[in-house]
Amino acid sequence: MSRLRIYEDTRHDTPLAVYEDHAAIAAALNAVGVRFEQWEANQPIAPGASQDEVIAAYRQDIDRLMRENGYQAVDVISLKPDHPDRAAFRQKFLNEHTHSEDEVRFFVAGAGQFTLHLDGKVYEVLCEKGDLIGVPDGTPHWFDMSESPYFVAIRLFTNVEGWVAKFTGEDIAERFPRMTPHTSASTDL
């Protein structure tokens, strides 16, 4: 189940609000300029699938996003808990950073947790299969896949070079909850 928890950025212990309903999550995120939508993700793709398999399975959705939004490049992160480099992958996104383009991610299997730092608040978004999130350029954020990653996310870029991040040097991410390993791994492929 997808979930949004909103915190004051100075108080990591008690959320101001928690939403588990897709429409409520979308409304709260849309209100601060963040895209959040439910897309069909019913192709038989499991974490660990290759980038080529995932792109072939979701070619129509990718083409639609590229056409409508002018994205220039696409790649895939597909990880399961036994990946030998899972700790390094996790570390790459764990600290607060920004991008000079919107961060658009379509989860086609499993789950991952984005945390956005906006206007004095922290928006922790647990994204699951079928969720499409679009974080505006320049928004400080971080991403956690837990110590036991289990997800496939399609990433769209306007920059032909793909993923480029600017780290803020702030340690705020260390004070907020990390993702707990997803519990429905065997049921929500």
Ligand SMILES: CSCCC(=O)/C(O)=C/O
């Ligand atoms: C869920 S896609 C991997 C994370 C990523 O690309 C990013 O920029 C996280 O902030």
Ligand SMILES: [Fe+2]
């Ligand atoms: Fe990012």
Ligand code: NI
């Ligand atoms: Ni779930």
